Amino acid sequence: MIDLQAFELLLDRFRGDGDELDEEHARLHRLTTPTSLDRTIGDDDSNELVDLLPDVNPGPEQAVMEEARETMVYDLLNVLDDRARYAVEQRFGLQDGRKRSYREVGEELGVTAEAARRLVKRAVNIVRESAPDQMDIDAA
Template identity: 30%
Template sequence: MCMVFVLQEGSIGLMRSIEKFKPQAGCRFPSYAYWWIRQTIRKAIYQHSRTIRLPDNLYALLGKVIEAKRGCNREGNHDPSKEDIARKAGITVEKLEKLQFAARIPISMQQTVWTDQDTTFQEITADQGVMTPEVEVAKQLMRRHIRGLLTILSPRERQIIKLRFGIDDGKRVSLLEIGNMYGLCKERVRQLESRSLNKLRQCLGSHGLDAYTDLLV
């Protein structure tokens, strides 16, 4: 954080101290202004020093953790364990791990991977939202296979399963809505759905659908 920014925030704190200062309270102005300047600068650092801002209470805990590490170093423990740091900071190891996880500093995707090359993290990081051609083909085969398996059901059972799991258009329909379509009560539709799923389960092994297990993770 640049010095100009710190000076600007310090000036804001000074102006606030002037507005709020009450001589009759018996406090010296330099001491009062010092508190406001320090508080304003600290708050600005909390809000702007990170890409993802952390709550103020986490900064306070981070300060305790940093001081605990320094304390361990002063005692000759230059590689303190999480247990050592947590005990010295007065928190649990679990809380320390959550704090360290929340305080991670994100890396820019435009940052170069190696200092002597121009390759960025964006160029070598795979997009998890885009399926590879192999996975896309495998999922298409799986869908085709599942639709073929549905032929063992009666036309009504097949339609209920398709509607319940959105097999055709991706939109799942409730038991009540299906009941209104067929003039059935909600419980009867649930029974038909359960019976249809049992029929399908009995055929899973013989139809080789276990080959698609990895695609469902």
């Protein structure tokens, strides 16, 4: 059964001149209506809405630096034998971006997790020792 008093209170609440409700509807409409990114904004119409969005793509400098870093890492790994290089690549996700645990690396190589850890540690030390002094491999 409908509570008439509650219903009348609700009607009284929204009975005003409608301005409050119209403002809320207009605000909701603005928030939910799609708009073009090419729409001009500002007083002088010299900017577009798209200009406010950040560019998530790396700039040319960042792309060159990333490529140089990758080249440096792979050049440094060339001092390792195939098994050690594979262990390092798997542990640090250098091939596919997926870092593996020592247990996973060990399973792939047919050794224990501890043996995989020692192999990776030894390989990293070899790379550090063979790196030219001017290269800061810890920053890479």
